[in-house]
Amino acid sequence: MIQKFKKSGIDIKMGFLLIGISIVLMMIFNINFSQLIISNSDIIIKIIYLTAIAMMISTAIHFLIPENFAEKHLRDNKLSHLFYATLLGVLTPGPVYAIYPIVIVLKKKGIKNPILVAFLTGQTIIGPARAPFEIGFFGLKFYIYRILLALIMGPIAALLFIFLSKFWPDKERNTES
Amino acid sequence: MTKDIILYYNKKLWRTLFLVCAGLLFAITLGSLMKIEVVNVLKQSIPLPLQIFYAELLGFISPGPRYIIYPILIKLQEFGVNLGVIIALISGHVLIEPSTFFVEVGFFGYRFPFKRFTVSLIVTYLAGAITVFVGKFL
Incomplete structure (x- = not known):
């Protein structure tokens, strides 16, 4: 059992950690579990239902976009490439842990760090799987605004990274392992 | 192909649902500790630019998957917290x-994560600050 837990992914471990923290909080602040669930039942049902939709979108994109898509379209630190990198990040579904393998492959293929920063920024800030949540809770306008904001934030993050690297350059590191 | 899609969806869904439910439990537990009086006091005593800064720092250190922040954000919106603060929290949580x-x-x-952290701090703050002005139209 312990061996199986040790072998499980970081998301599963994180899940157990969150359950543990919740139990501790409930015990410290004397929170009634059943009352907590009943009073939040609307939001719980909505989030579970939206998660199922989010996973459908995520699955569709996984099968529609080829794995080497990002690698094909990203090369230099040009502003347009920083924008494409952000856009690709926005379109790439999945938790951040799942995209590090993609980022490592991109790095090995010679993609520069500012491009990776733009990609990571776009990927983490918003994504297609967030659409049901954000539209469902805050409305379509809010979601469109968040996409626009992400498309601006990605290139700015990359440009700031280039600026910082002038004073504190990256050390090249072997990413083979 | 259809079988592959169903298998992939099934595997992703249950794994994600476990994490989402765990995160949801954490979020509603934390949410139950938030009181409107406390939020009002914080809103009145902390200037908005500083609220944005605190929100992004809080986002950075918050654990858990992306989807769990929504119940907390909804509660904050109900309490009348500025949309700029919400944007800083939502962006800070994932960046x-x-x-x-x-x-x-x-x-x-x-060096890479240190620089990315610095850069993320700046862009998240900018996003929050822009939203303070744009938020009226959303």
Whole structure:
């Protein structure tokens, strides 16, 4: 059992950690579990239902976009490439842990760090799987605004990274392992 | 092909649902501790630019998957917290978190995540500040 837990992914471990923290909080602040669930039942049902939709979108994109898509379209630190990198990040579904393998492959293929920063920024800030949540809770306008904001934030993050690297350059590191 | 899609969806869904439910439990537990009086006091005593800064720092250190922040955000919106603060929290929560920081150190060395953290701090603040003005139209 312990061996199986040790072998499980970081998301599963994180899940157990969150359950543990919740139990501790409930015990410290004397929170009634059943009352907590009943009073939040609307939001719980909505989030579970939206998660199922989010996973459908995520699955569709996984099968529609080829794995080497990002690698094909990203090369230099040009502003347009920083924008494409952000856009690709926005379109790439999945938790951040799942995209590090993609980022490592991109790095090995010679993609520069500012491009990776733009990609990571776009990927983490918003994504297609967030659409049901954000539209469902805050409305379509809010979601469109968040996409626009992400498309601006990605290139700015990359440009700031280039600026910082002038004073504190990256050390090249072997990413083979 | 259809079988592959169903298998992939099934695997992803249950794994994600476990994490989402765990995160949801954490979020509603934390949400039950939030009181409107406390939020009002914080709103009145802390200037808005500083609220944005605190929100992004809080986002950076908050654990858990992306979807769990929504119940907390809804509660904050109900309490009348500025949309700029909500944007800073939502962006800060995902841009860098302690666990990914260490993953990046492992992959790229310590300079990359340090610089990304600094950059994320600046762009998240900018996003929050812009939203303070744009938020009226959303």
